Amino acid sequence: xxxxxxxxxxxxxxxxxxxxxxxxxxxxxxxxxxxxxxxxxxxxxxxxxxxxxxxxxxxxxxxxxxxxxxxxxxxxxxxxxxxxxxxxxxxxxxxxxxxxxxxxxxxxxxxxxxxxxxxxxxxxxxxxxxxxxxxxxxxxxxxxxxxxxxxxxxxxxxxxxxxxxxxxxxxxxxxxxxxxxxxxxxxxxxxxxxxxxxxxxxxxxxxxxxxxxxxxxxxxxxxxxxxxxxxxxxxxxxxxxxxxxxxxxxxxxxxxxxxxxxxxxxxxxxxxxxxxxxxxxxxxxxxxxxxxxxxxxxxxxxxxxxxxxxxxxxxxxxxxxxxxxxxxxxxxxxxxxxxx
Numbered sequence: 001x002x003x004x005x006x007x008x009x010x011x012x013x014x015x016x017x018x019x020x021x022x023x024x025x026x027x028x029x030x031x032x033x034x035x036x037x038x039x040x041x042x043x044x045x046x047x048x049x050x051x052x053x054x055x056x057x058x059x060x061x062x063x064x065x066x067x068x069x070x071x072x073x074x075x076x077x078x079x080x081x082x083x084x085x086x087x088x089x090x091x092x093x094x095x096x097x098x099x100x101x102x103x104x105x106x107x108x109x110x111x112x113x114x115x116x117x118x119x120x121x122x123x124x125x126x127x128x129x130x131x132x133x134x135x136x137x138x139x140x141x142x143x144x145x146x147x148x149x150x151x152x153x154x155x156x157x158x159x160x161x162x163x164x165x166x167x168x169x170x171x172x173x174x175x176x177x178x179x180x181x182x183x184x185x186x187x188x189x190x191x192x193x194x195x196x197x198x199x200x201x202x203x204x205x206x207x208x209x210x211x212x213x214x215x216x217x218x219x220x221x222x223x224x225x226x227x228x229x230x231x232x233x234x235x236x237x238x239x240x241x242x243x244x245x246x247x248x249x250x251x252x253x254x255x256x257x258x259x260x261x262x263x264x265x266x267x268x269x270x271x272x273x274x275x276x277x278x279x280x281x282x283x284x285x286x287x288x289x290x291x292x293x294x295x296x297x298x299x300x301x302x303x304x305x306x307x308x309x310x311x312x313x314x315x316x317x318x319x320x321x322x323x324x325x326x327x328x329x330x331x332x333x334x335x336x337x338x339x340x
Contacts, residue, residue: 016165018172019155025292026110026148029141030094033283037087041279042078059129086282089113104156107133108148117268118142121282130191134183135145135235135270136201137285144289147175154317172297173246179290180259187236195228200324201270208272208281230250238262246297256298 015023036042050340075082093113096106118125118140125132125140132138155168187194199221206217224231242262245255267273267287274288275281 015156016168017164018184019152019168021296022148022292023156025296026145026152027094027097029145029284029288029292030090030097030110034087034090034094036276036282036284037083037090039279040252042083042282058126059131060123060126060229061128062125062129066121068120080099084308085174104153104158107149107153107156111146111153114142114146114149118146131197133186133197133201133270134179134239134286135266136205137271137287138186138287139182139287141289144179144286148289148293151175167248169297174295176255176259176290176297177246179242179293180239184236184239184243187232188327189232193228194232195225198224198228198231205270205272206277208275210277213269213272218268253298256294259300260291260294262293263287267291 090113093106093110096102096109099106120142122142123129125138125143127139151168151171155164157164189197194199202217202221202224205215206221208218238258242255242259245251262289267285271285271287272278274284276284
């Protein structure tokens with residue numbers, strides 16, 4: 001008789017702090033993006049010329065260029081109405097994620113909307129152009145939103161199941177490792193020399209920077225052009241190390257700390273803080289998603305243990321003999337999952 005109830009606490013408690021932090025983080029990103037859509041410059045030709053057509057025309061293959069050009073032309077014709085509509089959609093997604101009753105429908109909608117933004121708004125994150133690098137925003141913020149929303153959609157299933165916390169931890173490590181491995185692979189010189197590729201991306205970021213950072217970026221571009229091969233190889237090796245170290249318990253924290261620090265640097269110098277100071281940026285770029293992912297993997301272990309030790313999380317704790325030992329066992333299981 002006790003066997004079925006033995007597993008009840010593992011499936012009926014509230015979501016872990018890790019999952020809650022990710023959900024709130026994704027909601028915040030959608031709400032911020034909605035606010036950025038309402039910048040005055042977003043209703044002018046400056047946005048349609050600098051953002052929409054750039055995504056459609058900058059080094060895209062012919063088949064994708066044609067698709068994106070038609071989409072950009074349509075949006076340019078109805079710019080004000082579509083800009084307001086996009087802001088409303090993203091605001092609804094963010095608010096929906098904050099409310100427990102609507103979080104799963106909001107996650108479903110987030111997956112679909114992020115896919116549309118990634119294709120038509122970000123041009124597949126320029127991944128088909130041969131110029132994409134993770135230091136400068138690849139594979140695109142919308143794609144990272146999509147992956148995060150898909151993981152949370154699975155986690156917040158209609159029926160709670162045991163082991164989902166360990167499942168989420170593992171998938172988040174795969175997310176982290178995969179992102180940095182993609183970053184390393186993008187440094188393989190397929191179409192352009194490493195120096196020219198780095199210099200081009202840095203100069204593109206400089207156009208969205210305030211004057212002081214813009215001058216620094218132009219100096220960095222000259223340095224990267226002159227020493228492109230060595231710098232590109234160094235970045236690739238560093239990113240492979242981040243991708244591999246997350247799987248070694250002794251190196252996991254090092255991977256996360258170094259990755260978070262590098263992402264902050266990339267966001268400032270390579271992504272121009274998402275271009276928010278330019279007035280025509282529709283999002284914060286990809287770095288905030290990686291910062292959220294790294295922070296969630298780095299910090300909430302103590303919160304997980306506190307949650308598992310609270311008797312209020314398990315209604316059986318007050319009535320089942322030995323429930324206190326069972327709760328401690330769950331805390332130990334989570335600790336072992338963090339270590340492994």
